[in-house]
Amino acid sequence: MARHEYDRERFIPIPEEILEIYSTWRPTPLVRAKRLERVLNTPARIYYKNEAVSPPGSHKANAAIAQAYYAKSQGIKRLVTSTTAGQWGSALAFACTFFDLECTVYMPRVNCQQKPYRKNLIESWGGQVHPSPSEHTDIGRKMISEDPNNMGTMATAKSEALDDVLSDDDSRNAVGSIMNFVLATQTVIGEEAKTQLAEDYNDYPDLVVGCVGGGSNFSGIAWPFFRDMVEKKTEMDFLGVESTAAPRLTMGEYLYDHADTSRRSPLFKMYTIGHSFVPPPIHTGGLRVHGSAPSLSIMVKEGIVRPIAYNQVEVFEAASLFSRTEGILTAPETAHAIRGVIDEAKKCKESGEKKVILFNHCGHGLLDLESYVEYNAGRIQENNADPIKVRQAIQHIKDLYPWINK
Ligand SMILES: Cc1ncc(COP(=O)(O)O)c(C=O)c1O
Structure with a gap:
């Protein structure tokens, strides 16, 4: 894991024992969302990599x-x-x-x-x-x-x-996100997607979309395409979608902060809304985090990844449309990416652009049914982060470490 974190090798082989276990659900399907495209009446081609088929239901x-x-x-x-x-x-x-x-x-x-x-x-x-x-x-x-x-x-x-x-x-x-070694093990998603897009559809994305918590599913699908972009000097667009309840990339600052409230973790240079900020309760626990991966944060800082935030209502509307067109009840986290994709596809309808959009369908929502019950009953609230509290939590880290957080 340390080698994955720090070495500069381009490829690290996946050990046989891991490949053998992966083979029970990998490669995951790469699907063209034709019914969603039709309902949106968009010239965009929309593909998703379905990581929801793993036994635990996500990437x-x-x-x-x-x-x-x-x-x-x-x-x-x-x-x-x-x-x-x-x-x-x-x-x-x-x-x-x-x-x-x-x-x-x-x-x-x-x-x-x-x-x-x-x-x-x-x-x-x-x-x-x-x-x-x-x-x-x-x-x-x-x-x-x-x-x-x-x-x-x-x-x-x-x-x-x-x-x-x-x-x-x-x-x-064990760490589920943020660290490079976690993000690196997720690149199997993007590597497979690239091969499947080429071999099964003879296509290549203009835009790669993923929801962003710590940053692992987004980076897993995006990194291999980012490598192409750098090596082939092509243009590519990356969209990272977060929740307005924990808006690190859109309202946070690029600072040194801890990953935990007790300040035991090392300091990470990342987009953060402060480790003391408590996001309002939402049905999307996976995106309810105060900071995102340093490698993803620097891509946002450099303008390579565009960040956008949606509230719960917008997100569940997208999830509902996706389940009624593609048939999959999606994880509320994943529904953020879907909302981003829908809005991009609508823009293509207006401009006539035949953009190829690829997104990571990172998890299913079959164990999130109670949140769908709330949505179907019209009880879902926006639950946005309070900007004053965000500013206070950010100020707190600046006050703690003024020599590095100016
Ligand atoms: C289905 C799903 N998607 C996305 C996330 C967000 O994490 P990350 O940004 O590391 O992919 C989570 C986190 O728990 C998740 O469960």
């Missing part, structure tokens, strides 16, 4: 299998992690079954309540789930004593996972 399985494999090779007995939507936690529990590893998952209380079936899925694969903040760690107990109603965020769960792992030599912290 997260790609990175989980790799981390479980390397942990086992190193003699580690237990992997500890944090999850929000539960996609990463369930993917890791799934991966640990193949390598006979124990799996401990910290999941924000709010997400355990909203996504009980994800928690059940982790447990069914033999993982242990602690709703965070929990009584299981020092930092969890401290957070509960300060605020007994603390419903938890990705950052509280991360802090607890680190606390746990530091007290056990046989454990390591």
Whole structure:
């Protein structure tokens, strides 16, 4: 993993044992969304890479299998992690079954309540789930004593996972996003998509779209095309779609910040809305994070990736249209990408441009049914981040580290 993180090798071969497990659901389908195109009456050609077909239901399985494999090779007995939507936690529990590893998952209380079936899925694969903040760690107990109603965020769960792992030599912290080694293991998505587009459709994208939490599914599909762009000096457009509840790329600042609330992680130079910012509860736990990957952040900073944010209502409208045209009930996270794609395809209708749009269909929503119940009943709210609180949280990191965050 360290080699993936720091080495400058162009390609690192995927070990045979990992390929063998991947082969049960990979290559994932590359589909042309013809019915969506027809309903939008757009000249754009829309393709999606369907990562929802993995057993845990998302792209997260790609990175989980790799981390479980390397942990086992190193003699580690237990992997500890944090999850929000539960996609990463369930993917890791799934991966640990193949390598006979124990799996401990910290999941924000709010997400355990909203996504009980994800928690059940982790447990069914033999993982242990602690709703965070929990009584299981020092930092969890401290957070509960300060605020007994603390419903938890990705950052509280991360802090607890680190606390746990530091007290056990046989454990390591598995990471679902942000780090280069995670993003690198996701590039199997873009590499496959490139081959499938060429061989099955004789096509190539003008625009690559993905939703953005920590940045792993977006980078997984985008990096191989970015490599082409650099090597062949061609023009390409990349669109990263986030939530208005946690608008790092669109309202945040490019600063040094921690990935966790207890400030134990290293400082990452990234777009952040501050580790102390608590995003309003939304049905999209996977995008409810305060910072995005440094490598993705610098691509935004350099103007290579265009960021855009949508609110919950806009996102569920897109999810609903997608399920009624393409038949897939999509993950609320993925629905952000779909909303971006729909708006781009509508622009093509106005301009007549025959753009080729590729997006990462990173997960299904079959365990997010309660959010669809809310949407169908007309109870979904926008739940945007409060700009004043965002500014305060950003100021907090500037005050903490004034010598690097001017
Ligand atoms: C289905 C799905 N998509 C996207 C994300 C966001 O993470 P990332 O930006 O690392 O892909 C998550 C995170 O849990 C997820 O579950």
